[in-house]
Amino acid sequence: MPTPTAPARIALDAARAAPLEPGRASSRLLTHGSLELRFYAPKGRDDQTPHSRDEVYVVASGRGWFRRGEERVPFGPGDALFVAAGVVHRFEDFSDDFATWVMFYGPHGGEKESGA
Template sequence: MKVLSTLKEAMSAPLSAGRASALLMEHGSMTLRWYAPKGVDNQTPHDQDEIYIVASGSGIFFMDGERAAFGPGDALFAPAGAEHRFEDFTDDFGTWVVFYGPVGGE
């Protein structure tokens, strides 16, 4: 079982096939991914709950009609099925993404 993923590793990890993020770690229902969209965030709702931990950059997080400014070190939550995306983010934006729990959310 993998117990450490470094920021350097995350930033250079290849995208997973058919995904806009790189898989770094998994255990049970939990996956840790690296997400660093360029220009526009076109993601669609996911079937698990998610926590984003912003590593670099800043912008606006849109989630189900609400917007919140974010920056490095901030944590953001999106429940399963919720429309969400990053808007007006800087070129250096990158975030850890933790997917967890059952399909449909907790």
């Protein structure tokens, strides 16, 4: 059985301390196959644009509102938020301590709906 090259654990403190990737507003923490794990903690405003792959956010800290297309939902620590590839989305009216794990996965253009 091959030995995994990705870390088994990434502590929240380590994610917060990770340097931003040049030209990005987030830190890349690991990649494995199509999975890319990042950490995102915008200050004051979220200026992200739609991404080419599906993504899941898991809120690490803070509260606010999440806009996905025409939907707007509240979020808090521990909440998971899904965005399909190409969909306009952003965090709004979030607290100063807001930070989230971000997982990009699958092919560019997104995966097909499973109907589940």
